[in-house]
Amino acid sequence: MPQQVPNVSVSDxxxxxxxxxxxxxxxxxxxxxxxxxxxxxxxxxxxxxxxxAEGNVYVVCRGGGRSSRATAYLNANGWDATNVDGGMKSWHAAGRPMVSEAGAEPEVI
Structure with missing residues (x-):
């Protein structure tokens, strides 16, 4: 059975x-x-x-799979980590700010 990790929606x-x-x-x-x-x-x-070392770390990836595994790893190693449900796809859909490194319009790939 997969380990349960704490999740938070982008809106929360x-x-x-x-x-x-x-x-x-x-x-x-x-x-x-x-x-x-x-x-x-x-x-x-x-x-x-x-x-x-202190405080909660919120973990994000594209859609939530990798960040869920990383959250479980961090919690098992002493951090207070929470997965961002839906990842950057949800972040972008919610209209949260984004930047790109190339100066182009930011996008989630």
């Missing part, structure tokens, strides 16, 4: 949070939340020191 996500984006570099470059921390899921275990 507090404004000033630590948002961890675990998508791949090309996905990040196309469009991401301003001020998000980018650590691709495959690098998470070796880059844990980049996350704040």
């Amino acid at each position: 996500l507090p404004e000033d949070v630590t948002l961890l984006d675990v998508r791949e570099p090309d996905e990040w470059a196309a469009g991401h939340a301003p001020n998000a921390v980018h650590i691709p899921m495959g690098e998470l275990a070796e880059r844990l020191a980049e996350l704040p």
Whole structure:
């Protein structure tokens, strides 16, 4: 049975949070939340020191699958992590701000 992880909808996500984006570099470059921390899921275990030791970490990916696994991993290793339900697709659909690294119109790929 899969481990249950805490989830929050984009509409219920507090404004000033630590948002961890675990998508791949090309996905990040196309469009991401301003001020998000980018650590691709495959690098998470070796880059844990980049996350704040205190407070909740909200984890996002494209649709919620990778971020759910990353949330479970973080919670098992001492963080208070919550998965952002629906990922960046829901973030974008809700009209939350996005930026891109290439200067183009941000998009979720």
